[in-house]
């Protein structure tokens with residue numbers, strides 16, 4: 001785009017928000033996306049990038065603010081890649097999420113009442129897991145923080161993050177100081193040089209146990225391991241696990257090639273539904289413990305389990321739903337492809353004496369028919385797939401297993417709607433929906449949908 005156009009200031013009226021919570025306006029035939037702008041507002045923005053009829057705009061000034069606009073309390077709002085809805089007051093965030101769920105269901109041809117989103121009384125400091133990255137800082141060498149919005153290889157400071165608990169954030173300065181003192185540099189995935197990759201912090205909300213995991217590129221030994229131990233143990237209360245994780249993959253995604261326990265245990269524990277779950281460095285565990293309890297209660301309410309039920313729990317992770325259902329049903333089979341999560345679920349079932357719970361390790365698509373056949377009748381299917389959804393093949397296999405009830409837990413309304421389109425033709429009808437806010441100040445929303453087989 002020529003410089004002149006890049007300088008062109010646009011005076012726009014914001015018409016709505018897209019699924020990512022970005023303000024949308026029209027300008028001739030163009031759709032303009034403006035992060036930070038709210039519906040009803042008149043704003044000044046400049047075009048930053050153009051793709052065919054879509055223009056990415058940068059907000060310059062809000063000329064007429066919406067009544068729901070609030071001053072974002074985080075000092076790094078706008079620069080940091082997280083919490084993009086902080087400028088919208090909390091009730092309006094919940095209303096936006098409710099609309100997202102309604103619209104996604106409507107696109108799938110489902111018209112059903114979507115009640116208000118179940119929000120948090122105190123929507124701050126809720127995360128039990130924080131992922132930080134090391135970046136190069138020209139003035140001081142290395143910096144530990146969050147990815148910068150739009151420039152993923154740069155980081156913004158983590159201090160002052162309002163959705164992470166301060167007890168975990170205390171590790172950041174200690175680890176940064178240790179890295180600077182030992183002259184260690186940040187790994188650069190573009191050149192595959194450098195050493196320090198990420199720092200993963202986890203806590204068990206109910207147990208007060210904390211984990212600090214340093215992820216680096218490959219090395220024989222960790223320089224200054226003793227000093228790291230001392231620095232972290234001094235500032236992180238309830239430290240139960242200090243780990244050194246080696247990730248030799250070229251990309252940024254967390255891959256665990258080797259784990260060394262520098263102090264304490266390999267995992268921490270978290271409590272949910274009366275059971276204590278071990279949480280290892282790479283395990284999936286709901287990141288908002290308080291709302292995860294409400295999610296579990298909602299799933300149990302919508303499942304309406306009966307003692308004669310045979311149940312499938314697909315994408316079961318460490319088995320939170322299957323284990324909670326086990327004492328209420330005839331038998332339950334969980335399917336999950338992370339072997340370590342399946343082993344954890346099996347151990348918990350055994351310790352609790354749930355002899356009617358079985359867990360299979362592998363892809364849902366391949367194991368579902370065998371698991372359904374082994375149950376002696378499937379009455380209820382629960383599924384909680386990742387953001388990408390379950391996919392048409394899995395949904396059609398559920399339809400062919402013909403359970404009377406399906407409870408679909410989704411963290412992405414869009415893929416929820418797309419998946420439902422494959423199940424509805426098997427004679428299912430959505431008869432209850434609940435939405436919960438597990439991720440305040442972000443556009444994400446958790447939805448639980450109950451379907452019943454009416455025909456066929």
Ligand SMILES: C[S@@+](CC[C@H](N)C(=O)[O-])C[C@H]1O[C@@H](n2cnc3c(N)ncnc32)[C@H](O)[C@@H]1O
Nearest residue numbers: 284315316317318320336337363364384385386
């Ligand atoms: C949103 S999590 C649900 C976890 C679980 N309900 C819980 O609360 O702990 C999705 C899970 O699906 C697993 N997964 C993703 N794709 C899978 C597949 N094709 N087959 C089996 N498991 C899969 C992931 O490893 C993850 O544990």
